Amino acid sequence: AHQWRGVIAEYAERLPENTRGTVVTLREGGTPLIPAEHLSELVGAQVHLKYEGLNPTGSFKDRGMTTAISAAAAAGARAVICASTGNTSASAAAYATKAGMTCGVLVPDGKIAMGKLSQAIAHGATLLQVDGNFDDCLTLARKLSEAYPVELVNSVNPARIEGQKTAAFEVVDALGDAPDIHCLPVGNAGNITAYWRGYRQYTSDAEQPGPATRRPRMWGFQAAGAAPIVLGHPVDEPETIATAIRIGNPASWEFAEAARDESGGLIDSVTDEEILAAHRLLSSREGVFVEPASAASVAGLLKASDAGQVPGGATIVCTVTGHGLKDPQWALKNADGSDVEPTRVPVDAVTAARALGLAE
Numbered sequence: 001a002h003q004w005r006g007v008i009a010e011y012a013e014r015l016p017e018n019t020r021g022t023v024v025t026l027r028e029g030g031t032p033l034i035p036a037e038h039l040s041e042l043v044g045a046q047v048h049l050k051y052e053g054l055n056p057t058g059s060f061k062d063r064g065m066t067t068a069i070s071a072a073a074a075a076g077a078r079a080v081i082c083a084s085t086g087n088t089s090a091s092a093a094a095y096a097t098k099a100g101m102t103c104g105v106l107v108p109d110g111k112i113a114m115g116k117l118s119q120a121i122a123h124g125a126t127l128l129q130v131d132g133n134f135d136d137c138l139t140l141a142r143k144l145s146e147a148y149p150v151e152l153v154n155s156v157n158p159a160r161i162e163g164q165k166t167a168a169f170e171v172v173d174a175l176g177d178a179p180d181i182h183c184l185p186v187g188n189a190g191n192i193t194a195y196w197r198g199y200r201q202y203t204s205d206a207e208q209p210g211p212a213t214r215r216p217r218m219w220g221f222q223a224a225g226a227a228p229i230v231l232g233h234p235v236d237e238p239e240t241i242a243t244a245i246r247i248g249n250p251a252s253w254e255f256a257e258a259a260r261d262e263s264g265g266l267i268d269s270v271t272d273e274e275i276l277a278a279h280r281l282l283s284s285r286e287g288v289f290v291e292p293a294s295a296a297s298v299a300g301l302l303k304a305s306d307a308g309q310v311p312g313g314a315t316i317v318c319t320v321t322g323h324g325l326k327d328p329q330w331a332l333k334n335a336d337g338s339d340v341e342p343t344r345v346p347v348d349a350v351t352a353a354r355a356l357g358l359a360e
């Protein structure tokens, strides 16, 4: 019987030597590419969702963490550290535990979702809530890794990007070629960098030729209150309900601009309202539950469609980066912001049937 073996085993020949010797894996990757019928109809294109919430810790970070922790293990590291808006810390904590390493995580105080926080703690990480935002946490993590014997596993670690590029390989393997457009949320900008590298390396004219005959246009979307790349300058106090991408000075800023420019793509912003509307559409129409930041890719696609930028019939992939259970509170709000109230019934079939709309 065949089981997906994890991204290092599946794409070993396309990953660096130092990630392949001591493999630490939770069988990440191999996530579904789901046709999105309602969205396709709305934008007049063939839209697919790359559902990265189905990775072992519930986000795309696992693709880069298997490679980063494997490389750290090969180098004899005993301890790793990261700054995080939540998902990186959950993933680092799980893979470090699997590898028998200790893990320190630095998170912005009060600004990370409960699901993510509980994962880091469950997996035994030492959690420091820093009196600052994500950008401050990353500065601190870099300093610690320079001065102390601890490996930094943020996406500034080259092994992270290498692992994450495998998502682009999977899209090409599933579709038979690259899509016309690839949409994704942008926070610290590691993922857009990784996808673009993956698409470049997987074409027939690449150094190590791959099956794709073309490359997609990369469309990245930041939250409007945390949109430094769109604005062209760092944002000192980033704000958005999509806490995963609440980042004012992305580490991979220049690589994200290169992905945009080399692919003929764009990087735009979407408001929190647009993010929540897309979040609601994904849950209620497509059956795909994601965390708010993940919905930025779809919110951006809808915005571009409204602006007439989506070519009719195009093949489009939106990466939805993290599972809805990470940050479930947003599902319990109505479109007007009020709380969803449960309907209470006695133990009585007729009353229950009426409440369900099955009887008058």
Ligand code: F0G
Residues within 6 Å of the ligand: 059, 061, 083, 084, 085, 086, 087, 088, 089, 155, 185, 186, 187, 188, 189, 190, 191, 192, 244, 245, 291, 293, 294, 321, 322
């Ligand atoms: N979506 C989710 C769910 C994320 O957790 C992140 C980043 C992004 C999108 C943006 O990806 O940073 O590569 O541009 N989360 C990081 C973290 C910052 O610490 O978990 P990016």
